[in-house]
Amino acid sequence: MADAWRLALGTLTALPVRPPGRVDRRTTRAAMLLAPLAALPLGVLVAAVLAVGVALALPPLASGLLGVGALAAGSRALHWDGLSDTVDGLTASYDAARSLEVMRSGTSGPAGVLATVVVAGLQAVSFAALVDAPLVAGALVCLSRCALWIVCCTRVPGARPDGLGASYVGTVPLPVAVVGGVLLSVTGGLAVLLLVRRVTRRFGGVTGDVMGAAIEVALAVSLLTWVALLG
Incomplete structure (x- = not known):
């Protein structure tokens, strides 16, 4: 479990942690299961930024943008x-190999940049609407990492045998993936499922980039849902 914690924190946050002593399928599975808890420092960070923004009487949108930046x-x-690369891959070509090559290049094309701006904007506006409920915003940051349970489900194939996400693909049992969908709420979970379905058809499976994209999309949709519910 110590190795799993180190792997989860080292992969999903910028916290300085020692590298895990061993990384195998058991370790990566545990790291994915721990993902929402590993994101707790990030949730606390966002909640603190929004609370400080209120204390300083900052405009809500400024607090929301700072929350996105801090996260x-x-x-x-x-x-x-991951979001930028995934969208660039989806819009680059109908040939799976070509799309995966575009994603591997690491450069951001116009589609990827636009997707990043739109999703980041939705998150910022939603954080702005939740400045009086910072704990809700922080909790949703943590829950958004449940998207990894869906993307890494044993029923979801990998698009390639190498890459950062290859060792995580197919490690999460189906029942846990279902729980992840429920915790994300119907809309957030549905958005991730649609993303997984789309990339599986286009690329033949998921990649590490798709995992990152799923997290950001899940957070944006979940935030919008809760803003609507609380509004």
Whole structure:
């Protein structure tokens, strides 16, 4: 479990932790299961940013944008890179090999940049609407990592045998993936399922980039849902 904690924190946050002593399928499975808890420092960070924004009488949208920025810094913007690469891959070509090559290049095309701006904007606006409920915003940050349970479900194939996400693919049991969908709420879970279905058809499976994209999409949709419910 110590190795799983180190792997989860080292992968999903910018916290300085020792590298795990062993990384095998058992360790990566446990790390994925721990993902929502590993994101707790990020949830606390976002909640604190929103609370401080209220205390300083900042405009809500400014607090929301700062929340998005703090969250990106706390995760080394790794998930945003995944979102950009995934969208670029989906719009690059109908040939799976070509799309995967575009994703591997690491450069951001216009589609990826636009997707990042839109999703980040939705998150910022939603955080702004939740400045008086910072604990809700922080909790949703943690729950958004349940998207990994869906993407890494044993029923979901990998698009390639290498890459950052290859060792995580297919490690989460189906019942846990179902629980993840429930915890994300119907809309957030549905958005991740649609993303997984789309990339599986286009790429033949999921990649590490898709995992990052799923987290950001899940957070945006879940935030919008709760803003509507609380509004």
